[in-house]
Amino acid sequence: MYALVDCNNFYASCERVFQPQYRNTPVVVLSNNDGCVISRSDEAKSINIPMGAPAFKYRQQFKQHNIKVFSSNYPLYGDMSSRVMGILRQFSPEVEVYSIDEAFLYLNTVENLKDIGHKMRNRILQWTGLPTCVGIAPTKALAKVANKIARQFLSETGGVVVIDSESKRIKALKWTAINKVWGVGHRLSKRLKQQNIHTAYDFSLLSDAWVKKQYSVTELYLKKDLEGIATLNLECTSNKKSIATTRSFENSYTDLNTIKERIATFANSCAEKLRKQQSSCNMLIILLQGNRFEKKEVPYKNSITIVLPFPTNSSLTIAKHASKAVEQLYKKGLKYKRAGVIATGLVPTQNHQLTIFSSENPKHHSLMTAMDKLNTKYGENKLKIANQDLQRTWKMRQEHLSKQYTTKFNEILIVK
DNA sequence: TCTGGGGTCCTAGGACCC
């Protein structure tokens, strides 16, 4: 059986752990640059603050309803997440960390599953202060469905739902609207509804061949999973297949040098992440975009894919290629609002294929190692690469930032 | 003034090969 454990309103709940005075009041967490709402407490949801609400449009409502606003504090959420995952590993050796706030577990046990679900919930709540819901079922897609029901009927279910019989499976699928099914998004649900498929149950009754022909194997796998035939497997490998750093700018930029500097910083950040998981990349994607919300015309949006001459995780090499690419993308006179660097074609750094004609300058490796060491010791970005601006420190707007209670000694909680 | 960021997977179609 599979369990899906999901933290309720994760970012908002993390903030509440350290500021319990907000436990029963509406709380929202904003995205980078305090742009839009990305997490809401139940109270904020019931005041109809939508997901993705732009903060500048809702300032009045925040004030009016006394909503506590936080800037996002990723070091805090990341640390809380790894604590939760650590607890889950006590219940099963097979854990797939599906996102920062949820994980699938494979449960191979004769114990009562409902009891296990409650044990997981209780231990996470007691050890981290975070509320969760647990769905348990014979497949991942059904565990997702069970989890949704547990969340929706929290007080009746106690936050744990087990689908362990055919009648429960059918009842659960009939309850689930097609657009709420995991893997069925906006486009797909629209098409399915046109074909008179309105619930997960309707979908599960379709013929395999028809689903594959009309849609793709993804939908076929999903359908089998909903039927109770486990088709989606646990993915326990932790290494990423692509690594990205993309940002919106606080203002629009028009100047090439400013944009090049930003790209160099993003390239450096990607390279650092690559070295952390001991990967190198074979390809880079550089992207540059105008303002998505510009009404007049379709905004400029373009990207370049570069195949590197050899796999690398050197900040210098990646920044050099990224910088060259951005010169090609840049058009004078346009305004840019967002840019990014994505590293793909990742391979383990250890066993690079030897290239006959070119390879990394061996000095890069020791330089990068030294740079990472110093940056770990003295704080991020103490050491930069030359394409980055040494004077300027780019600061995100974070007007409502909480402390790094769990990852910085001088910000640790003090008990009076 | 101010609207996030980081991922995965699939498919269609082009390029290329024999």
Place this chain on the structure above:
DNA sequence: TCTGGGGTCCTAGGACCC
């Protein structure tokens, strides 16, 4: 005048997730 066909690999872009 007649102008193949099958296979593979790669990439861009879409759809979806949290």
